Amino acid sequence: MNLSNLLSLVAVITIFLAVLLSFFLVSVKTQNKLSNRLFALFLIWTAIDISGVVIDSFLTEVGNLQMLRPLFIFLQLPTFYLYVKSACYSDFKLKWIHLLHIIPFLLVNTILIPRYYAVDLLGKVDFLSNIQSMWEIQFNFILIHIQIAVYLILAFLNIKKAKRLYLENYAGESIETFNWLFQFTVALSIFYGIALLKNIFKFSEYQEWSDSLTVGLFVFELLIISWYLLKALTHPNLFRSLDSKLQLVEHIISEDEQEEDNDTNETSEELIALKKYMEEEQPYLNPGLTIQDISDAIEIPVRELSLLINHQLNQHFYDFVNSYRIEHAKKMLKDPSKNKWTVLEILYESGFNSKSSFNTAFKKHTGTTPTSYRKSL
Template identity: 50%
Template sequence: MDKLDLLQGIGRISVFVSLLLAFFLLTVKTENKLANRLFAWFFIFSAIDLSGFFIDATNRVELNLEIFRSTACLLGMPLFYLFVLAVCYSDFKLKWKHLVHLIPFIVVNLVFIPRIYLSFDLSLEEFLKTLNLKPEIYFIQIMIEFQYAFYIISVFLILRKYREIYLENYADPSTSTYKWLFQITCVFLIAHSVVVLKNILRYSGFREIFLWANVLVGSIALFITCWFIMKALNHPELFRGVNSKLKLTKEILPEVEEKSESVDEQNDLIKIQILNLKQYMIEKEPFLDPSLTIQELSNQINIPVRELSILINHHMNQHFFDFVNEYRIQKAMNLLKDESKKQLTVLEILYEVGFNSKSSFNTSFKKHTNLTPTAYRNS
């Protein structure tokens, strides 16, 4: 089997697996249907892009269709960007304004019309010889790189804000959604770097190296798609969104400070609120609820959620996530040292104090005590 046969084989398998994953995402039952549909369409367009590994044009009409197919890669990153928004924000909805993401795809195809789509004065062989040297081809490659940089940066910014909002408003120690999306984005960044290197080799004259680079790109695409399938099957809970209307403390603090009373009165009120909050946490132990949110705690202690957010995240200088975990860890420490609780395993204790993951419990416990739970119990 030569390199071209190998490349075509990998391409066919990648397209099949991508379409299989898209079918799974479109048919699986889930609360976040929009995210699944966006991700499914991302894989459908990925399959369209990967089909270029084994599709050969035999005439000018087919070549035009093949060139049009290749421009579909400009729809991949917008779909991934919208998918990330749909996963991160539970109230995200598609709107007419999102059609703006089609502009690069439309512009490129309009640019291609005069000298590529409508150019029939040359034979197929002659046209192919000059195709890669046309300014329009350079244009789409530059457009792809600028578009990719824009969306990859935008996705990282979305993930950063999502993580900050999550830590400020939720006490559930599971941040698997953020980690998964961050991993996906990093994998895409690495994969795209390989594609850029491959495109540079296209003009280097090293045809053999270019063919092997195509094999590598196809293999990476196949690996990524299979990885997504394993993630989807083993971790269906990854779609965990937050409300997009939630604001970070640094965004709402100026609004509250403008309406506040004198500095002395404000400081006295803050001290009283902190004391009442700490007393409530000790007496009522709301942190035992693994899915506790700042909104739920706000309802319990009758403090507006905006004020509570500022109180914890700004005046106490803690994320809500860390604030709640301190009480969980303190209760876990007491249970680990309690002689009457020796029969309880570490796993039983972590569930009892409000954690739902052994890894997150161990991480938080070591952060607060510099010891593992087992080492602390034996110390």
């Protein structure tokens, strides 16, 4: 099998999976409808982008489609960025202002009108024959890589902020989904980094290197889509989204610096009330516990409770709750009457709802694994 046939085969498989996953995301019943649809749209742009390997072999003459198709890449990263926003925040909605994200796509097509879209067949052939020296193509090449860098940075910043908000306000297992979203964005960054290298070779004397990297990119893209498909099937409710109105503690502190300091005695009383509630009522056994739940129970406003835990105790709410869960798990591991209990049973009884989150939290608080801890007793 030659390089061209291999490329076509991988492209067809990738396009098939992308379309299949898009259909699954749009049709599946879930609360994350908007984020699913945005990611499905991202996959459609991706399928269009790589379809050139297949479509171009069937085109008998030069046309506008050959230029328009690869330019859909200018819609990929804006759509992915909006997907990240919708996946992180439950109240995210598409607004008219989001149409600004399509400006680069419109711009690159507009500048091609005079010397490509609006000319006859001979003009198009002449343009494609000298494509590497055309300023429109060079401009598009520079713009797409600037756009990729900007949107990937924005995606990483949004994930980082959302994860911090989650740690300060929630104590479930969903932190793992933010870690996965970060990993997926890293994978995309690597993909586009290789694509940049491929394009550099394409406009140089090392054309054969560009062809080899193209095959590698298609295989990598196939792996990324397969990875997401696996996650979508095994974790249909991938994200527990946040309220975008939540504030980071550092912002609350910054605002409070302009106001009077809290009374020390009042803070101490609130801290005593919080610890008493945690020890006596054991709310941490609820795997879906949120800071709002505790706020309602001990009648301390969420804002003050967040400052108390994150600033006064110097802990994220996530770690604060897990510290109680781990102590509860340690007592169960020490209890002779529970010797026959499995680690899985103990983690569920302690308020965790996944083995990976339990092992990570246990090792963070004790320096060892649950199994090793039990053996050392």
